[in-house]
Amino acid sequence: MTWDHHDPDLAVIRIEYVLGTLDGRQRAQFVDHLATCTECATEITALVDSVDALTLGAPDAEPPVGFESRVLAEISAATPRRRVRSRTLLFSLAAAVIVVVASTSLLAAWPRSSRTYSATVVERPLWFHHHQIGTVYAQLGSSRWMVIVSSQHTTVRRVDCIVVTDTRRTVDLGSFAYGTGSSSWPAQLPVAARHVRQIRLVSLTGVVMATSGVSPWGTWASS
Structure with a gap:
């Protein structure tokens, strides 16, 4: 073949x-x-x-x-x-x-038309400039689980995931593989989802590759 x-x-x-x-x-x-x-x-x-x-x-x-x-x-x-x-x-x-x-x-077997999960999982777009290149899925409540899925193609192969809370505190969740067009990873938020102001994906050289939340490119509705 x-x-x-x-x-x-x-x-x-x-x-x-x-x-x-x-x-x-x-x-x-x-x-x-x-x-x-x-x-x-x-x-x-x-x-x-x-x-x-x-x-x-x-x-x-x-x-x-x-x-x-x-x-x-x-x-x-x-x-x-x-x-x-x-x-x-x-x-x-x-x-x-x-x-x-x-x-x-x-x-x-999962019901694709069901929206019952929307009460416990919040979905927010991941932006690069004015283009949505992924999604952040966060668990509401005390568990603080989230999954980031990005379709961005770039030469940048690793990013730091930075969370900015509503008190302007920044927390680095670590470095993750990135840029292949199918980047995904799980993490735990440092605060409940309702207290997240912004999530930033930053290259190891300091370039902001994507954001979810308050930014010139898009707004996290819960902020």
């Missing part, structure tokens, strides 16, 4: 290979391709490192019951149905990031 390195689906296949969600035939074909493709082998190594970093960086506490399904339901509702492979990728990424093993049958 011939693989087109300019095809966006190839990037998706690489991630599905790392996550173990490719079917047997596709996996066998891709393994054969990896044996002779240095570019894909390099990308796979980087993806494996990213998944390992996400797993190590996951909060010690488990997310509250139902948080994973509500976040995945929100992603499903926001994803065009015609992009079947991309929708499956978003499901897989979110499941990996929040350390959830989700089978296809389980995902299919």
Whole structure:
């Protein structure tokens, strides 16, 4: 099988290979391709490192019951149905990031039209200038769980996640892999979601790559 390195689906296949969600035939074909493709082998190594970093960086506490399904339901509702492979990728990424093993049958069982999760999970856009390049999902209440999903493509490969509270206190949640077009990670907010003024993703050289909250690019409605 011939693989087109300019095809966006190839990037998706690489991630599905790392996550173990490719079917047997596709996996066998891709393994054969990896044996002779240095570019894909390099990308796979980087993806494996990213998944390992996400797993190590996951909060010690488990997310509250139902948080994973509500976040995945929100992603499903926001994803065009015609992009079947991309929708499956978003499901897989979110499941990996929040350390959830989700089978296809389980995902299919979630009611995509249900909005019952909206009372406990707040969704806020992630902005780069005036363009939305991702979403922040935060658990309301005392758990302080959040998941950040970004589709930004950039040469910046790591960012610090900075939280600004309503008292103007800044808290650095750590450094995360970024810029591949499918960056996602979990974290715990230092304060309840209602007390978050802004979330900033900042490059290691100090450049603001994205914000969610009070900024010239967009406003977090709860601020």
